[in-house]
Amino acid sequence: xxxxxxxxxxxxxxxxIQALADVSVHxxxxxxVTVLGANGAGKSTLLQAVSGLVPxxxxxxxxxxxxxxRVPPYDIVRRGISxxxxxxxxxxxxxxxxxxxxxxxxxxxxxxxxxxxxxxxFLLFPILKERCRQLAGTLSGGEQQMLAIGRALxxxxxxxLLDEPSLGLAPILVKQIFxxxxxxxxxxxxxxxVEQNAQKALRIAxxxxxxxxxRIVASGPCSELKADRKIQEAYLxxxxxxxxxxxS
Amino acid sequence: MQVILExxxxxxxxxxxxxxxxxxxxxxxxxxxxxxxxHGDLFTFGSYLGYTVLVFGAAxxxxxxxxxxxxxxxxxxxxxxxxxxxxxxxxxxxxxxxRAGRLPAVVSALGASIFLQNAIMVIWxxxxxxxxxxxxxxxxxxLGDIRISLLQVIILAMSFLLMGLLYFIVQKTTFxxxxxxxxxxxxxxxxxxxxxxxxxxxVFTLGPALGALTGVMVGMYYRQISFTMGWNYGLKAFTASVxxxxxxxxxxxxxGLILGVxxxxxxxxxxxxxxxxxxxxxxxxxxIFRPTGILGEKTAEKV
Ligand SMILES: Nc1ncnc2c1ncn2[C@@H]1O[C@H](COP(=O)(O)OP(=O)(O)OP(=O)(O)O)[C@@H](O)[C@H]1O
Ligand SMILES: [Mg+2]
Numbered sequence: 001x002x003x004x005x006x007x008x009x010x011x012x013x014x015x016x017i018q019a020l021a022d023v024s025v026h027x028x029x030x031x032x033v034t035v036l037g038a039n040g041a042g043k044s045t046l047l048q049a050v051s052g053l054v055p056x057x058x059x060x061x062x063x064x065x066x067x068x069x070r071v072p073p074y075d076i077v078r079r080g081i082s083x084x085x086x087x088x089x090x091x092x093x094x095x096x097x098x099x100x101x102x103x104x105x106x107x108x109x110x111x112x113x114x115x116x117x118x119x120x121x122f123l124l125f126p127i128l129k130e131r132c133r134q135l136a137g138t139l140s141g142g143e144q145q146m147l148a149i150g151r152a153l154x155x156x157x158x159x160x161l162l163d164e165p166s167l168g169l170a171p172i173l174v175k176q177i178f179x180x181x182x183x184x185x186x187x188x189x190x191x192x193x194v195e196q197n198a199q200k201a202l203r204i205a206x207x208x209x210x211x212x213x214x215r216i217v218a219s220g221p222c223s224e225l226k227a228d229r230k231i232q233e234a235y236l237x238x239x240x241x242x243x244x245x246x247x248s
Numbered sequence: 249m250q251v252i253l254e255x256x257x258x259x260x261x262x263x264x265x266x267x268x269x270x271x272x273x274x275x276x277x278x279x280x281x282x283x284x285x286x287h288g289d290l291f292t293f294g295s296y297l298g299y300t301v302l303v304f305g306a307a308x309x310x311x312x313x314x315x316x317x318x319x320x321x322x323x324x325x326x327x328x329x330x331x332x333x334x335x336x337x338x339x340x341x342x343x344x345x346x347r348a349g350r351l352p353a354v355v356s357a358l359g360a361s362i363f364l365q366n367a368i369m370v371i372w373x374x375x376x377x378x379x380x381x382x383x384x385x386x387x388x389x390x391l392g393d394i395r396i397s398l399l400q401v402i403i404l405a406m407s408f409l410l411m412g413l414l415y416f417i418v419q420k421t422t423f424x425x426x427x428x429x430x431x432x433x434x435x436x437x438x439x440x441x442x443x444x445x446x447x448x449x450x451v452f453t454l455g456p457a458l459g460a461l462t463g464v465m466v467g468m469y470y471r472q473i474s475f476t477m478g479w480n481y482g483l484k485a486f487t488a489s490v491x492x493x494x495x496x497x498x499x500x501x502x503x504g505l506i507l508g509v510x511x512x513x514x515x516x517x518x519x520x521x522x523x524x525x526x527x528x529x530x531x532x533x534x535x536i537f538r539p540t541g542i543l544g545e546k547t548a549e550k551v
Contacts, residue, residue, distance in 0.1 A: 052438075074443045077439060078441055151440075
């Protein structure tokens, strides 16, 4: 069967800087796939290229058999790919509920569907229901992350792109977020998960890719990646060691 | 007391002019981070279009559509035409230079302003024009002890109706939330499925339309117009939008009304000759002590 999302030979440049070089990633229906990589490896660029936020130089993005290269961002959401961006990017001067409603902007005419989607988000994140009328800017970091994920779910995407959902969260919240990501996947949403928390990401994903300076340097089932010595050093044990010796 | 109240009503009248024009500045600034310097001239242009409709069609329109016919048709024609001018201006003067940064956009805006002002002068001539307003009866309405002209009642009713409508759209509907979201973070807004070009189209039709409509009301209120009046009104409305918090739509309304009232009270109790000075002193004070304006950034943003 053809993959649900097929990224093939993708190249993206910012002026003279090449951020992605010949990157190929695919997602099958129902999977969680993770993309790992150090700061500046090009992970966010990859997700933004899929969402149409940065122009694609070479290569192709095919979703459900349709080429997405020239499709504008607002139409990509409508077709079923939703991004929860790095750094949450909730609209701080809008209420939690308005943020969620905007997540369902593409189907705002269908009131019942929007209500249903909101109920589903509230089941995943009960705290958002309590905070419904509060301005999003007044939420805690963790709550903002939940709102960002919830908002991305409001369009009922077939593919959910998550850019570092655990960034800057306390360990207990990190665990909670990863559990919820698994749960969302269990409910039938295919997920592309970008993470720096390699250990946790490899635990919930089925396959993974490793990006380095804009290139894929390793890929495979998570069990294989976990066993790979180089990856262990760079992203699993190694980073923990670095963090201990260099407290800054 | 009675005099103060009458001055207050006068202040609210000109304040609602400022507010309606300020909305155009604020909406465009909110979405594009661009000060549309040509907005004041769109207001003038609308005023002249209304003038032409009234001069050549008042008798006919009043005969066919009743007392309100001329007024409604004149404002309608002005608003619709200027909405089109606004959209065309955005395409020609602004869209090509968005990517080039802020300074080119400012220069282009000034160019558009000069172009429009001169176009108006060429079409209607450099002299003041007497504005036809005889089709609204010169009646007074008594509100307790206070005398208000019928025209003022119409102006205030219409302004508040329009502001209420816009407030409702922007604050209470999902499309309004989309406008606010776009103003805050365009990239993320497009991730929600919002077509940014539609939002730009909306602010560049509605803003100029409100300006044009105000132009007709100003003409009828002061009974004369000139091709340069957009400069003065534009500057005051811009001050109003800064006062309320530029980019903030309720702020523009509040800022305009406050400015109008302060200007009137200042003219009545300090010196009429200095009334424009008050306005700019206010602008300077706001910029120094509260650059975000009265309603600007009222939330604590977590970054
Ligand atoms: N708007 C931009 N303009 C120019 N260069 C950019 C831009 N965005 C990203 N880059 C560059 O592209 C490269 C990839 O950036 P990207 O944000 O995709 O990395 P990342 O893997 O998401 O990093 P992080 O883990 O820090 O989020 C970096 O070298 C970065 O400096
Ligand atoms: Mg990133």
